[in-house]
Amino acid sequence: MFQHDANEIISIEDLIQLTGYKIPSKQCESLHSAGIFFITRRDGRPQTTWGHFQNPLSFRHLNPIKETAAPNFGALN
Incomplete structure (x- = not known):
């Protein structure tokens, strides 16, 4: 499996593959x-x-x- 840098922005193609949607509003809903x-x-x-x-x-x-x-306040008596 390919390791991605944490600061790397996910490409449009990867967003389609990850969310299963091509429509941006559906991608937003999925995320x-x-x-x-x-x-x-x-x-x-x-x-x-x-x-x-x-x-x-x-x-x-x-x-x-x-x-x-919890402290045992009964021990103070």
Whole structure:
């Protein structure tokens, strides 16, 4: 599998292959539903980088909740 630079912009051809759509508005819908950050260009086409595709916003900042031990205030009596 070919490795892409995280800052490399995904080509129009790759967006078609990745989303399964040729219509830019459908590509935007597909990226949005997958939680992938993109901008909409003036011509209506989505534009994003491989970094955003490989690490979508929907998977970021999902830190597991750490359960901390609660203090035993009963021991103070």
